[in-house]
Amino acid sequence: MKIALIGDSILDNEEYTGKEDCVFTKVRQKLPDFEVVNFAEDGITSLDINEQLERVKTKVCKWDYAFLSVGGNDLLENQECLLTADINEIHRMIESICTRVIGIYSMLHADFNKVILITPYLPVFDGIDEAYVSRVHQIVKLFNERLKCTPHIIYLELHPILNSKEDFINHIEPSKVGSEKIANLIEKVVRNSIGS
Numbered sequence: 001m002k003i004a005l006i007g008d009s010i011l012d013n014e015e016y017t018g019k020e021d022c023v024f025t026k027v028r029q030k031l032p033d034f035e036v037v038n039f040a041e042d043g044i045t046s047l048d049i050n051e052q053l054e055r056v057k058t059k060v061c062k063w064d065y066a067f068l069s070v071g072g073n074d075l076l077e078n079q080e081c082l083l084t085a086d087i088n089e090i091h092r093m094i095e096s097i098c099t100r101v102i103g104i105y106s107m108l109h110a111d112f113n114k115v116i117l118i119t120p121y122l123p124v125f126d127g128i129d130e131a132y133v134s135r136v137h138q139i140v141k142l143f144n145e146r147l148k149c150t151p152h153i154i155y156l157e158l159h160p161i162l163n164s165k166e167d168f169i170n171h172i173e174p175s176k177v178g179s180e181k182i183a184n185l186i187e188k189v190v191r192n193s194i195g196s
Helices: 023-030 050-058 072-077 079-084 087-108 130-148 176-195
Strands: 002-007 035-038 063-069 112-119 154-157
Touching: 002 023, 002 050, 023 035, 023 176, 050 087, 063 087, 063 176, 072 079, 072 087, 072 130, 079 087, 079 130, 087 112, 087 130, 112 130, 112 176, 130 154, 154 176
Parallel strands: 002 035, 002 063, 063 112, 112 154
Antiparallel strands: none
């Protein structure tokens, strides 16, 4: 069976953890009977993911699973506007990003039996203004809630499992501990799917 990791540094965190402790390595260790290919790239947004999608299509095979993580960097790139905009403008910007993410998700269904969208987690900030942190969390929650309201999307929410300082490097990148938790969740989804 074949699994593709597609998207951003939630799935491509080797630069921060090293090869042995990144999500990709952990997933391969937990699912040794699967072919796992990592197409993800640190920093990718919904606007520049097309190259990844083209690389997926050049592999002549029917993929079984795609784990897609995209949208978090879109929020990061627009954070200044999102943090100062009124609620109507925030909803408009989030809707625009979600529309692109949903389009990517739908496009992947042509090549994958199952596509699972990994929603951005809430960053864990240390020593930063609480009002700022609260505002960032509110925006990420609005984004995730909008995605979760979309019919026919299978999603994994990371915040319930990635919510302490030990889970992150630089407030937002999965650490060794975070990698292990993400890989455990991916393994659980795949094994539960096979068992059903």
